[in-house]
Amino acid sequence: MTSTGTTAPIPDPEIDPKAEALAEDLAARLAKGDRRALARGITLIESTRADHRRAAAALVRRLHAAPRDAVRLGLSGTPGVGKSTFIESFGVRLADQGRKIAVLAVDPSSSRNGGSILGDKTRMEHLSRHPNAFIRPSPSGATLGGVARRTREAILLCEAAGFDLVIVETVGVGQSETMVADMTDIFLLLLAPAGGDELQGVKRGIMEICDMIVVNKADGDLKAxxxxxxxxxxxxxxLLRKRGQDPEGFPKAIAVSALEEDGLEKAWEEILTLDAFRRENGIRDHKRRQQAVTWFRAEVEERLLRRFRRTPEVAAIWPALEQSVGEGDTAPQIAAAQALAAFGLTGDET
Structure with a gap:
């Protein structure tokens, strides 16, 4: 790659023939809509093995310039609100209409063994068997934001495989899960019927970034x-939002019953209306460019942190520093300075 003006040239990544061959094969199969290639590709990008990371990077490079017209839909909501039931009914309805639906469902991870606690293919039994649907559960691990560590890359792979709609279902715990808005086009907040007191408990941060609130369970005694x-x-x-860049009425709130499949078509029509408006006015492209920058920054920070923790000098003192901080013998700021000094950062650098 050549430089322009005073900008330094960006070095090309080191070429690994085996990684390149695997990436080329997977990219070709993804272009044909191969589900096994998609599953293998996501497994590859989630792996921490060095050879897998090289192959994953090669695969992402190949897919980066491919057209990406799928609607990226983020879905959040507290546990028990009916996210899985909503996705099941919503997804089956659209899949029956011939649309290809991919669901990246992030399960909460066990704090003891890091494993996934829930199983999305059992929670979405009908959708998981539909020929037009693909469901991929991933444990959230230690990643904040209610999403898995490699959700962005997984979205890229689903789009390369030809899916029309990619749904990212978040863990649904904590305000930090709003990170999903930084990787999707439209963000839905799913809530249950509640009274005024419950309304006061909804996090303002989520309310300020969601594009649509969907009140689920609008059936039976709860309908009114x-x-x-x-x-x-x-x-x-x-009261909270005045968004001049979106169509009149957005953000909005609607009521649905996933159980009775009532209001789902209206929800999809509203999603399409908002997406079409943003596409036509360049808002979606602008948002995706900003999201790409966020992705870039997150990748740099993650790699720096990983290298920091793996540095022998840091690894040697880390357990002792954690113990000292936990027992109250050392202030967290002092311990952090000591760890950074072991990495080679001192004074103004920290």
Missing amino acids: TAQRTRADYAGALH
Whole structure:
């Protein structure tokens, strides 16, 4: 790659023939919609093995310039609100219409063994068997933001495989899960029917970035409550948000029943309306460019942190520093300075 002006040239990554061959094979199979290649590709990008990381990087390079027209839909909500039921009913409906649906469902990880606690293919039994659907559960691990460590790359692979809609279902715990908004086009917040007190408990941070609130379980005895809840949230959104760049009425709140499949078509129509408006006005492209920068920064920070922790000098003192901080013998700031000094950073550098 050549430089322009005073910009230094960007070095090409080191070429690994085996990694390049594997990436080329997977990219070709993905272009044909090969589901096994998609599953293998996601496994590859989630792996921490050095040879897998090289192959994953080679694969991402090949797919980066490919057209990406899928709707990226983020879905969040507290556990028990019915996210899986909603995705199941919503996804099956769209898949029956001939659309190709990919679901990247992030399961909470066990704090003891790091394993995934839930199983999305059992929670979405009908959708997982549909020929137009692909479901990939991934443990969140230690990653904040309610998403898996390699969710961005997984979205890229799903788009390369020809899916029309990529749904990212977050863990649904904690305000930090709003990171999903930094990798999707439209962010839905799924809520259950609630009263005024419950409305006060909804995190303002999520309310300020969601594009649509979907009140689920609008059926049976809860139907009237759901409609009142929808009206309450619509009012709250109107007070919190004034978005001139979106169509009139957005962000908005709607009520649905995933169990009875009522309101799902309206939800999809609203999603398409917002997506079409953003595409036509260049808003989606601008947002994706910003997201790419966020991805770049996150990748740099992650690699630096990994290298920092693996440095022998740091690894040698890390357990003792953690113990000393935990027992109250050393202030966290002092311990951090000692760890950074072992890495070679001192004074103003830290």
